[in-house]
Amino acid sequence: MARTDTVHSHAPEPLGVPTRRAAIKLLDAVLRRGEALEAALPAATRMVHGPDRGLAHAIAAETLRRLPDLDALIDGATERVLPPDAKARMALRIALVQALVLGTPAHAAIATVLPLVDGGPRKLVHGVFGTLIRGGQLLPEVPALPADVEARWAAAWGEAMVEEAERAIAAPPPLDITLADPARTDEWQGVLGGTSLMPGHLRLDEHAPVPDMAGFGEGAWWVQDVAASLPAQLLGAGDGRTVLDLCAAPGGKTMQLAAAGWRVTAVDQSGSRIKRLRENLFRTRLKAEVVQADVLAFAPNAPADAVLVDAPCSATGIFRRHPDVLHRVHPALIADLAALQGRILKRAADWVKPGGRLVFATCSLEPAEGEAQLAAFLEARPDFAVADAADRVLPGRYAGGNDGFFVVGLVRAG
The missing domain is CATH 1.10.940.10 (NusB-like)
Structure with missing residues (x-):
């Protein structure tokens, strides 16, 4: 058969x-x-x-x-x-x-x-x-934000900010780089082209693959959005003083601080991100002590002259490069992350020497992760005062766009 x-x-x-x-x-x-x-x-x-x-x-x-x-x-x-x-x-x-x-x-x-x-x-x-x-249907030149995001941001920052954010997502953003030596800004602009928004910064609209660009292999610069470079700038020159860089990986701020003469201890929980941080330090020939640890379980051997907290957040400020945040971040998640930030700040504050500096930053466009967080911290810690006015960086501050950020510098009473 x-x-x-x-x-x-x-x-x-x-x-x-x-x-x-x-x-x-x-x-x-x-x-x-x-x-x-x-x-x-x-x-x-x-x-x-x-x-x-x-x-x-x-x-x-x-x-x-x-x-x-x-x-x-x-x-x-x-x-x-x-x-x-x-x-x-x-x-x-x-x-x-x-x-x-x-x-x-x-x-x-x-x-x-x-x-x-x-x-x-x-x-x-x-x-x-x-x-x-x-039928010849086309998409609008300027994309629309998700309705819930538009409503949230309009209530917080106004319609003009919403329009700027919509323009910002129309296309992937340019490449921002931070130079290890700001004094060489003109020199590297001559080599790489682009525009400079401040000493130590270059912005390139067109470029070769990053690893193939002049200066990358020798560690003369690293990729970092212009807004993300602001928190470390608040601390200025280190002159050999100590700083804790918390939630540090992949290391843009760590490298800024090390290049500015700080003795840096960089702490991050993620093994994969720590690996990238170490690779970045090796490439740039900058030095920092790297610690893999949960900040909520970590404790330094001694208080530091400065502490930088670039806290875990909703990351809604980086929506230009990561449009997924527009669709997966919701109020409950923002509230959870704000609570985590509060716990981290509470611990980090005790690691600042009397008279020392505390910088708090988030790449978020949510008031709960910025202005409200600062207000709650100052109420709980009267021994801290604002040294550098809180800076709310909204999309469109810089020509060509930028990430959204919140950053504030605080000083502990001596």
């Missing part, structure tokens, strides 16, 4: 489909599970390699930049509103962002997502995509 077993073929997926599958996995990790895009990257792109991994990341990141506008297009072309996590909506998002933003030919954009959608939704995706593309 002849065998009638069914032979199942495991033919490879069409070219480009695994990359789009990875992009959808990335979006699902951010939008449904609240994971950071960078943290989700290894697992989501496990089946793609090389340039395809970068493409999956680019598709997901650009979708997150444009998500409200993409969804508005989709909702305007469907009879019934698709659930936020429906496969059809996910497929349409990445097909549209490829065709309308990334320059992928429309036929390739749709052909590489249709295999990810089974049954009826496949016809729906094909039909909606075709309708929008044939």
Whole structure:
């Protein structure tokens, strides 16, 4: 009797489909599970390699930049509103962002997502995509923020800030670098080009891959947003004094402090981030004592002349480079992180010598992680006073944009 077993073929997926599958996995990790895009990257792109991994990341990141506008297009072309996590909506998002933003030919954009959608939704995706593309639909030049973020930031900072933030997410930001020796700013500008917003800083709109750029290998500079360089600047020259850099990795502020003559102890809990910090110190030939520890369990051997606390936060200030924060950060998470910051500040304050300095900073655009945190600290610690007025850095302060930050310098009574 002849065998009638069914032979199942495991033919490879069409070219480009695994990359789009990875992009959808990335979006699902951010939008449904609240994971950071960078943290989700290894697992989501496990089946793609090389340039395809970068493409999956680019598709997901650009979708997150444009998500409200993409969804508005989709909702305007469907009879019934698709659930936020429906496969059809996910497929349409990445097909549209490829065709309308990334320059992928429309036929390739749709052909590489249709295999990810089974049954009826496949016809729906094909039909909606075709309708929008044939109709000449475009995304707005200035993206919209998610409605909840817009409402939160408008209430805190006003409509002008919201408009600036929307302009800021229209495209990936320029490259900011901090020079180890600010006195060589003109020299390095002559080598690398770009513009300088302050001594020790250069901003490059176009550049080679960072490791290939002049000065990187010899440690003459490191990548650091201009706003992120402000906290360490408050401490000025070290002249051999001691400073604790808490939550220090990957080390931009550690390197600033070491280059300015401080004797730095850099503390961070993350093993992978500590590894990057050590690599950065090795490359720049700067010295610091590096300690892997939870700040809430750490204790220094002696109080320091200065303590810099760049506290864990919602990171909403870095939304230009990490648009996932716009979609995964919510009020409850902000409140939890603000509570953590308060606990860290409470411990760190005791490690400042009488007459010493305490700098508190967060890369956040949330008042709870800045102004409210400072007010609560000063009420609890009357032995501290503001030495450098609190600086709320909003998007658009510097030409070409910048991260959002809160930074304040305090002094402990002698």
